Amino acid sequence: MTSFPSIISRRRRIRWHGTPNALKDAVFVVVLWASGVLAIGAMAGVLIVLAIGSAPALSQAGLAAFVLGADWYPTAGEFGLVAMVAATLAVSAGALLVAGPLGILCAVYIRYYAGDLAGAAFRVVLMTLAAIPSVVYGLWGMTVLVPHIAAWQPPGTSLLAGVVVLSIMVLPTVAVLAEAGLRQLPSSLYLGSLALGCARHAAIKRIVLPSAKGPVAAACMLGLARALGETMAVLMVVGNAVAMPDSPFASVRTLPANIALEMAYAIDVHRSALFVSGLVLMAMVGLLLAMRWYWGGPDDPQF
């Protein structure tokens, strides 16, 4: 009986069994934690790089020159972002005013009106809208929308064109997230109100939507965050003159468009000023994310 284990142990000594298991386990754990750290590092890296890029302009002109200054002549030391921040907010808020209610109606349709097949088909429509590249929206806006607006109120490239294009782009975000929020509600709410004799529209308006206020608001916040950051489609239709948005037909320039337009030739402080534009944009998005977390939406991690 004693010979059996000794044979195994002798063979172990003779044959090479590859890397010891303990080492493999250790390597695995290190790789695992490194992946987690890398994900955090990616986020931190983007913010740090943004801060480093902004530092020269911020130390030269000061933050006040950016957030209070009215004029943007970066090569002459005028770094005012006020007009562009106002334009970014105007375009995004306009888009949300259109896409918010429409998106909520679309979510209600999928959840409470459509059958399985129609609901799935309409989801495909929303996904397709979300998948269309922003340059394609921009191209459509330039060739269809802008000429129509120009025939009415020249020159056509305007805040209004930006709002229309952007609201189409933001709509699927709001609709899909609001639908996810509605899905999280206990079905007893809706079924219970029907059982009490509510009509469908009344149950939705008085019971369902008020109960889903948080998630629906969070969906709108994320739609707004999307709108703030959208670059190319807006750039292609708003005209890009740096001016306060004083009429829907005025040509304006948004913060992301400003970066995209000038980054190609900007050097030194001018380049750094564009990083400050990015930082201000990021701060606006961060504020919206904070509001979204406060309202606690559907924890859709795709965002």
Add this chain to the structure above:
Amino acid sequence: MTRNFRPFANDFLVRAAVAAVVLVLAAIVLHVVTRGAALVTWEFLTTAPRSAGRAGGIAPVLVSTVAVTAVALAAALPLAVGAAVFLVEAVRPEATAARLTRGCLSVLAAVPSIVFGLAGNMIFCDWLGFGFSILAGGLTLALMILPIAACVAETTLRMHGEDRRAGYALGLPQRRIVWSIMLPAAAPGIFAGLGLGFGRAVAESAALIFTSGYVVRMPDSVFDSGRTLAVHILDLAMNVPGGDGNAFATATVLLASVAAVVALFTALDGKRGRDFI
């Protein structure tokens, strides 16, 4: 009168909103395709652009697009799978490390693409010295699609909790469970996540104009600048008078490739389609 009218009006509002959305989608796609489809010929796909893109085809643009997205997906795959396995295997869901990681990923997902462009320009083009190159553009896009791919991978990994527990019950080491059980089981979901990432990457222009650049020559290696389809459309529409025709043709190609790849990856993922948002 109003009592009977109200439900009708409310229902009508919902259906009108839906109809409007469907009509807008149809109008946009039809407009692009009717103006572009006739110009998409074999020759268009296989020749180089001439006269700044007004004439000729998009061959080098197609090659650059494939190269940039390939770099992006190849770099994002290990990062995303690593992050997802970390969240599932290394930490409890409610642990601080898990919440921090998940929070960082969700913030990363909300970062505007132009900000990725700024960061990518500084990190990859300046600091790492890649210049305007397919490599720099691809790595920037990899950062951008990391959160969406990681999220889909995590969801899929969590769906196989039973297999995972069975592995532990057999006394397998963690690395065997991850490598031999969970990753093969979750592979379809992981690839579906990459498909969504592809949709993002191939549509992107803002993050690419100053990372991969807009040189329209045929790239020789990943260190050359290359112009993707989306950037080509942007350039034709904005900077080339008379470039509209080829812009629509390129847009048709872009729409078709997004649709094809997203449909393919969704099919791989099985019956349940994923939210492409």
